[in-house]
Amino acid sequence: MCVTQEREKTPWGGTKTRKVVNILLKVLGAIVIAILLFVAIVYTVNKISSHSEQKRMETYGQHVSVDGKRMNVTIQGEGDETVVILPGYGTASPALDFKPLITELSPYYKVVVVEPFGYGLSDQTEKERSTANIVSEIHEALQSLHIDRYILMGHSISGIYSLDYVNKYPNEVRAFVGLDSSAPALSEKKIDSSMTRPLKILRELGFGRLQLKLGADPYDGLPYDEQTKEQLKILINKNMYNTTQLNEAESMYSNFIAAEQLTFPVNLPVLFFIQKNHPATDRWIPEHEKLIKDSVHGEVVLLEANHYLYRSHAKEIAEKFRGFMTSP
Known part of the structure; x- marks a missing residue:
């Protein structure tokens, strides 16, 4: 039972x-x-x-041959002096992104915006994104345009590349202007392929576009017309997480370490525009002051702005820059 x-x-x-x-x-x-x-x-x-x-997508600027590839460069203004602008990491379209600053500078200077490989309308490259290679490519682009005397102006990571650049070509660079430019002592974290590989997959699947769609508009309330903002969105989607930029991210840590051994030439005028209240470190201002402590003509200007201060404070930057360059 x-x-x-x-x-x-x-x-x-x-x-x-x-x-x-x-x-x-x-x-x-x-x-x-x-x-x-x-x-x-x-x-x-x-x-x-x-x-x-x-x-x-609308084309702009002109292509120059660099290392067998096409690098896009825009030139605006006909001043006697030339200002060469270099972008921060990941800037989708340097020529359009710097538009407010270009507008303020071009009545007085010849303004040249270089779009490195992987940026704007330039080709991509498989070549290592070391500082040495990036600097060499930018210099080749300027040489092909017969630009051999200029003021270098760099945003964010271009401050690291520019530090190398002014030491390699001291007879060409008349001054350096940092737009919240990176300081060698404040290194980025090390990134390897295990971290960038998922981003490549997400890009191919289209999740980069979804991320941008759900995020805030970085140009909202800023002096950009609707046509420019539309083109910026197109180029952000085109270039976001591209292979060249991800390779640059993987090289970033070693590029910072190499820059720690460099200083600005004593006689080179250096002007820093930096955000007054950095959200992640209290060393932002002191480290920039250290970079110019031995400079004969160096100055730090603090702005109530975020990292992309040239978007919101273009007029103030241009006016201060002009005064700096004409002062004895």
């Missing part, structure tokens, strides 16, 4: 367990299908949008 009862309970319990397992498998299957469908939609939308944007 007892054996019979046990046999009756066992099938009943097994059936109930199987039902629960089947329900869980169906739920899991539905979740997997939903995720795959979502990924497929994001991928498809990105492909269609990219194709559409390619047709709407």
Whole structure:
């Protein structure tokens, strides 16, 4: 009798367990299908949008041959002196991003914006993104345009590249202006391929576009016309997480370390525009002051602004810069 009862309970319990397992498998299957469908939609939308944007993208500037590839450069203004502007890391379109500052400078200077490989309308490259290579490429671009005497103006990571540049070409650079430029002692964290590989995959799947769609507009409330903002969005989607820029991110730590051994030439005029209240470190101002402590003509200007201070304080920067360059 007892054996019979046990046999009756066992099938009943097994059936109930199987039902629960089947329900869980169906739920899991539905979740997997939903995720795959979502990924497929994001991928498809990105492909269609990219194709559409390619047709709407407007060209600007001119291409120069550098290392067998095309580097895009814009030139505006006809002043006697030349200002060469270099972008911060990841700037989608330097020529458009610096537009407010270009507008303020071009009545007085010849303003040249170099778009390094992987930026703006320039080609990508598989060459290592070491400071030496980047500096050499920028110099080659300027040489091809017969620009051999100029003021170098760099934002963010270009401060690291410029530190190397002014030491390699001291007879060409008349002054350096840092736009919240990086300081060698405040190194970026080390990034390797294990960190950039997922970004490449996310880019291919279209999640970079989704991220931008859900994020805040970085140009909202700033002096950019609607056409410029539309082109900036197109180029952000085009260049975000591209292979060249990710390679540059992987090289960034070693580039910072190499720059720690460099100083600005004593006789080179150096002007820093930096944010007054850095959100991540209290060493931002002191480290910039150290960089010019031995300079014959050096100055630090503090601005109530964020890292992209040239977008919001272009007029103030241009006026202060002009005064700095004409002062004895």
